[in-house]
Amino acid sequence: MSERSVTPARRRGLADEVADTVREAIFDGTYAPGAQLREVELSRALEVSRGPVREALLRLEREGLVHTAWHRGAFVVELSAADIAELDSLRGALEGLAVSLVAETADERGLTAIEAAADTMGRAGDAYAMVRADIAFHDAVYAAAGHRRLREAWQAIRSQVHLFLLTRVGVSDDLAHLPGEHRELAAALRAGDTDRAARLFADHRKHAFHLLTGGRTAAPYPGSERESG
Amino acid sequence: MSERSVTPARRRGLADEVADTVREAIFDGTYAPGAQLREVELSRALEVSRGPVREALLRLEREGLVHTAWHRGAFVVELSAADIAELDSLRGALEGLAVSLVAETADERGLTAIEAAADTMGRAGDAYAMVRADIAFHDAVYAAAGHRRLREAWQAIRSQVHLFLLTRVGVSDDLAHLPGEHRELAAALRAGDTDRAARLFADHRKHAFHLLTGGRTAAPYPGSERESG
DNA sequence: TCTTGTCTCAATGTTAACATTAAGACAAGC
DNA sequence: GCTTGTCTTAATGTTAACATTGAGACAAGA
Known part of the structure; x- marks a missing residue:
């Protein structure tokens, strides 16, 4: 029984952590639809470098929560x-x-x-x-x-x-x-x-x-x- | 008419280029199912740094062509x-x-x-x-x-x-x-x-x-x- | 007044060095 | 003989500095 709840115990990496945090922040209204998600801002706030932040934003883009444009950054989606x-x-x-x-x-x-x-x-x-x-x-x-x-x-x-x-x-x-x-x-x-x-x-x-x-x-x-x- | 074929002209970035190259390499059989895709190896071969390569591998993972594991790298999928x-x-x-x-x-x-x-x-x-x-x-x-x-x-x-x-x-x-x-x-x-x-x-x-x-x-x-x- | 060119700067795209991890080899212990 | 612990090493995860880009401000010209 308790054996069933044993998690695979795989390390997750900072990128996943960041993605979860930012996703929750969007759901909490901290970042409203249309708001820009600046890499340096996020990396400062979460005390990680821009690498994991970039990876997290890519993941959120895959979820459709964020859309990015070349050299213009990431924005929270606005659903029409x-x-x-x-x-x-x-x-x-x-x-x-x-x-x-x-x-x-x-x-x-x-x-x-x-x-x-x-x-x-x-x-x-x-x-x-x-x-x-x-x-x-x-x-x-x-x-x-x-x-x-x-x-x-x-x-x-x-x-x-x-x-x-x-x-x-x-x-x-x-x-x-x-x-x-x-x-x-x-x-x-x-x-x-x-x-x-x-x-x-x-x-x-x-x-x-x-x-x-x-x-x-x-x-x-x-x-x-x-x-x- | 010719107006219709005007591409949005957006720069693509190295990550997209790398993703296309690696995808073609997989389809060509250069990397067979189960083969490991080493970041340093790819970055050396394509003459880019590991950043774009990482991003490209993430994209290929989104396409299901590649699966990655924590600290173990990326592998070409084997379809059961x-x-x-x-x-x-x-x-x-x-x-x-x-x-x-x-x-x-x-x-x-x-x-x-x-x-x-x-x-x-x-x-x-x-x-x-x-x-x-x-x-x-x-x-x-x-x-x-x-x-x-x-x-x-x-x-x-x-x-x-x-x-x-x-x-x-x-x-x-x-x-x-x-x-x-x-x-x-x-x-x-x-x-x-x-x-x-x-x-x-x-x-x-x-x-x-x-x-x-x-x-x-x-x-x-x-x-x-x-x-x- | 509208367009066009230049400039500035903030932000992302890219790079290379550093830190951490996981698999395999191998010897010690049961 | 099998397990367990340690070490090595090759790979990824992370970081910080450097390069490039795009939008806006502003002035010159038609």
């Missing part, structure tokens, strides 16, 4: 309406695969983790904790899929989704229904009902999309509608 | 049967979205580019040129989808697919039917027939999968079969 639509449709495609994998091949451990994540969401205090729990729930689903590249594809947009949720949280405080939805999703996955699970996940996304954009955003890509029809 | 199955299923999910986007919203320019890529394939000389043309065809499809993050998700596995095709080319010299298939795919896309295009693309992948793995490989993920049913 079109970007939100892209994230929504791509999420749909990835989650479609993840859900079918989990429903058809997931083991007990993965299903338990998903249900635990759903339960955690029910105990979330404020809206920000709710957002964290929501992301964690989807993390659990991707983890249970047992598909490394799929998980990596999710991680490439995960931070952007997180950022979007954080900036839009508060436009609607009617988030109380989410924990119930997640428990329903978890139940469908455990039941192995692929079609029902896929439909629920699609509805879940569409629901959140319209709720958070308030309908003022561009319509989602047509491709994102296909699986729910 | 499970990896191939992952690539196939993830490709299916991404292409499903791409195909529906192209069939429903693509403009004339994108469709023309796809057809041009299909025609190029017909004129491919040897099997290696055929592989390049095949990748280029799919590139054109993703480009025509007009979905930046989808294209990036494809680029994250593109090189791995390319590497796999190169290592397996020759197990079957019956690749003559591919150009015809591609032209058929292009026609379905231009016709805007989403369902037919999706079915054709799924069959195309399944066909290539079985052809190149010779059926000796693990079965593809169940999720990869869904859209063709």
Whole structure:
């Protein structure tokens, strides 16, 4: 049992540490969308040299949280309406695969983790904790899929989704229904009902999309509608 | 007309140059799967310092062509049967979205580019040129989808697919039917027939999968079969 | 008034030296 | 004979200094 929790014990290096710190700073609002991330500034603040900072910024760029330009530096991304639509449709495609994998091949451990994540969401205090729990729930689903590249594809947009949720949280405080939805999703996955699970996940996304954009955003890509029809 | 081909003219930096060179070297077989990529060795050979080389290796890692371990360096990936199955299923999910986007919203320019890529394939000389043309065809499809993050998700596995095709080319010299298939795919896309295009693309992948793995490989993920049913 | 050329400077791109790590060889101990 | 500890060495991780770039300010010219 306790053997299971033994971490691979691999050293992480300063770059990972820096990346985590900066990512949290962006989520905390320390660096707002559009803000510039200066290498020397960060290296001074974190007491490391510019090497690891550069590497960390590259990693954040891979996550889509930061965009860089030649000799002009790194900036926190500003998500446009079109970007939100892209994230929504791509999420749909990835989650479609993840859900079918989990429903058809997931083991007990993965299903338990998903249900635990759903339960955690029910105990979330404020809206920000709710957002964290929501992301964690989807993390659990991707983890249970047992598909490394799929998980990596999710991680490439995960931070952007997180950022979007954080900036839009508060436009609607009617988030109380989410924990119930997640428990329903978890139940469908455990039941192995692929079609029902896929439909629920699609509805879940569409629901959140319209709720958070308030309908003022561009319509989602047509491709994102296909699986729910 | 000529205005259209004006490149953004942005400087690329040594890291991009190095990444391109090393990627080509991997595809050429200079660095076989499993080979170590030493930073000092590369920096000496390319006459740059280790900084850009490190950055290039990070980029190749993002493409999945290389994997690195703490204080142990970078190695060319060795694709297992499970990896191939992952690539196939993830490709299916991404292409499903791409195909529906192209069939429903693509403009004339994108469709023309796809057809041009299909025609190029017909004129491919040897099997290696055929592989390049095949990748280029799919590139054109993703480009025509007009979905930046989808294209990036494809680029994250593109090189791995390319590497796999190169290592397996020759197990079957019956690749003559591919150009015809591609032209058929292009026609379905231009016709805007989403369902037919999706079915054709799924069959195309399944066909290539079985052809190149010779059926000796693990079965593809169940999720990869869904859209063709 | 608008354009164009020059200048300045802050920031990134690059380099080479230094510090730390991990795998392998080898001998001591059980 | 097998394990364990130490040493060596080759590689990466990190640092700080140097080189290059791009945006803005400003003045001269049409």
